[in-house]
Amino acid sequence: MAYSKLSTNMYSIMEKGQRQARLFGKQVLVSSVFEIDKTDLPAFFSYKKRMYRGNRFFWSEPGRALTYVGLGSVFTLEANDPENRFQYVDSIWQELAASAVVEGKSSPYTGPILFGGFSFDPYRAQSEKWSDFAHTSFAVPKYMVTAHDGKFYLTSNRLVQADDAVLDDEELAQMLSDLQQLAPLQAEQDTDCPAMKEEIVPSDWMEAVREAALSIREGQLEKVVLARSLMLQGKEAFSSESVLLSLLEEQLNTYVFAIDKENSCFIGATPERLIKHQQQQLLTLSLAGTIGRGGSPTEDEELASFLSNDVKNLHEHKLAVDMIKSAMQELCLQVDAPNAPIIRKLKDIQHLATPISGVIKQGVTLLQAVEALHPTPALGGMPREEAIEAIRRLEHMDRGWYAAPIGWMNTELEGEFAVAIRSALLLEAKAYLFAGCGIVGDSDPLSEYKETALKFRPMLQALRALE
């Protein structure tokens, strides 16, 4: 794009923004969208790393039809108050979205996007390692590249006051020109494996599983998801770029995400949608029940068929389906779900999966749906409050944002949230990995321990720590 055209464009949109700011008597979001040539998305994540590290994100849907990469922020929303946290984000974003001035937007995936997430349990005191992640944290990026269905866009956002000076945007012009020349990001040469692994003593964790299964058999609750964490100590700081490249290459059928905040990066490849709001539809997924992949196609099918018929896994799955369906019935006019689960195959793992969808009731928002669903019995348990109490009592760790909703919303208030599992918190030379599994009355502690080991594999591989 010619620079003169860009500055004229910026001038007129800034003026519009100022008029709008006067009209509303407050700061407004001003957003301009440019269609750009194909660009390397991980390279954009790494663009001007010194400037944007600690304040950037990457989000890519399974199948990669949609990817967002956001750098910097023009608006942030952080809260640690556990009360009404979903409504809080909803009302602030609705107000900002309603006054936004947006130019050049050509799809629901361009223009201002609010991206962020929540912690699993806002009533839990934050531990030191999660201190860069508030219980509720969202931002509108300064720059965002959208890749959607083979097309690429750059959105530039600003927060404008009525009396701001109207300046030519040289930084934006520079970025548009740099974007055409970004060299594809290369994985770093094989660095040494992480030096040390530290985990919760396996027998202690299995004891917690035994205790949980006993209280389920005694009728105190029906299911609880217990997680454990594993720490890798590297020789030097882990590179979120290298981990991202590996996840994009290896974990095809997942949401690949990286959320950089200050000195930390929360990164992962989760297969689990929490909720998507698109036009009149709400789409969710019940994912619970797990087995490994086979070494041959025949063995793989045998394992899938075992999983589809296994009483313990079907029970674990059904509890999640029942709760999600009843939450969806409150949110939707009509709810559709198949009678039996399908098999969802990932690189190392297969799951029982039931997609559930419905026509959204008028007035229901995406964040109301997030609130109604979080945590589903695939991450918390059943009944919800008893399960959360059991997690607090038995887990002895801070989940932080693990197993919690992360995602985005546009100015039409549509968007999508996934559940942040198969994930790790990178904090300088340490990586904290998390994995959990659904405990029911007949759970065998050793099998559950092995199931969590399977669920660590994607992140261990990405961190080059798979034995």
Ligand SMILES: C=C(O[C@H]1C=CC=C(C(=O)O)[C@@H]1O)C(=O)O
């Ligand atoms: C809690 C996790 O997985 C959940 C999602 C799918 C299957 C699960 C299971 O079979 O136990 C878990 O409920 C995790 O990966 O950390």
Ligand SMILES: [Mg+2]
């Ligand atoms: Mg399980």
